[in-house]
Amino acid sequence: MLAPLVFTAIDLKGVSYAFGQHRVLHDIDLHIAAGSVVALLGPSGCGKSTLLRLLAGLTPPEAGEIHFGERLVAKAGWSLPPEARDIGMVFQDYALWPHMTVAQNVAFPLKMRNVPRRERDARVVQALTRVGLAEFLDRKPSGLSGGQQQRVALARAIVAEPRVLLFDEPLSNLDSELRESLCLEMAGLLRQLGTTAIYVTHDRREAEILADRIVHLSAGSVAVDRLVTSSSGEFA
Numbered sequence: 001m002l003a004p005l006v007f008t009a010i011d012l013k014g015v016s017y018a019f020g021q022h023r024v025l026h027d028i029d030l031h032i033a034a035g036s037v038v039a040l041l042g043p044s045g046c047g048k049s050t051l052l053r054l055l056a057g058l059t060p061p062e063a064g065e066i067h068f069g070e071r072l073v074a075k076a077g078w079s080l081p082p083e084a085r086d087i088g089m090v091f092q093d094y095a096l097w098p099h100m101t102v103a104q105n106v107a108f109p110l111k112m113r114n115v116p117r118r119e120r121d122a123r124v125v126q127a128l129t130r131v132g133l134a135e136f137l138d139r140k141p142s143g144l145s146g147g148q149q150q151r152v153a154l155a156r157a158i159v160a161e162p163r164v165l166l167f168d169e170p171l172s173n174l175d176s177e178l179r180e181s182l183c184l185e186m187a188g189l190l191r192q193l194g195t196t197a198i199y200v201t202h203d204r205r206e207a208e209i210l211a212d213r214i215v216h217l218s219a220g221s222v223a224v225d226r227l228v229t230s231s232s233g234e235f236a
């Protein structure tokens with residue numbers, strides 16, 4: 001059995017990061033409430049993906065600390081690896097395994113957690129039903145549209161009911177009509193799940209629809225940090 005769903009606050013304290021001599025994140029302090037959806041917004045190159053990679057455990061910070069709830073997950077030069085963090089991730093490029101079927105792709109996080117076969121199968125169907133793809137279990141990703149592939153990636157991210165969901169511009173490869181409809185669907189799904197989520201985008205409207213709070217990064221620092229009001233999240 002998987003552990004019951006526990007929402008997790010995230011704390012970044014004085015987090016900095018540099019690529020060699022090039023400092024890209026400067027002393028970031030952020031408290032993200034358990035169960036909230038925070039959009040990270042900002043122009044290209046401002047450090048959004050770098051911050052997400054630190055949250056995912058793909059790279060350690062140069063300075064500062066990151067906590068998931070009570071747990072220290074990263075400090076200067078050290079980082080708990082992604083598989084030990086109980087997170088789900090969705091990237092711009094779907095990152096599905098082409099040789100696996102849809103069901104095998106979605107089952108992967110459950111396999112990693114040693115969930116027994118029967119429970120795994122039920123959860124895969126449940127996750128794919130949530131994203132409207134239950135009938136595509138045996139397809140390969142190459143037999144799906146871009147939007148469908150991104151739904152599979154979303155199902156894979158949520159199937160193990162992780163404590164934290166991380167998104168890096170998941171809709172930016174899709175055409176604008178599809179982007180709008182999937183954005184609204186994802187907003188509904190995130191509300192249902194109640195999981196703490198960080199959503200990177202450079203699209204303000206997407207951020208307003210999906211998030212409770214928008215953090216604007218500018219050149220590696222927090223420039224604006226604001227709550228989203230219910231009236232702001234409308235596609236024009």
Ligand SMILES: Nc1ncnc2c1ncn2[C@@H]1O[C@H](COP(=O)(O)OP(=O)(O)OP(=O)(O)O)[C@@H](O)[C@H]1O
Pocket residue numbers: 019022024042043044045046047048049050051202
């Ligand atoms: N592997 C790397 N080596 C050196 N510099 C890098 C590397 N990856 C990113 N950078 C630099 O770090 C800065 C932040 O990059 P990052 O990818 O976090 O930006 P971003 O806000 O996600 O941008 P985008 O909206 O274009 O995805 C940029 O100046 C970028 O050029």
Ligand SMILES: [Mg+2]
Pocket residue numbers: 048049050
């Ligand atoms: Mg990026």
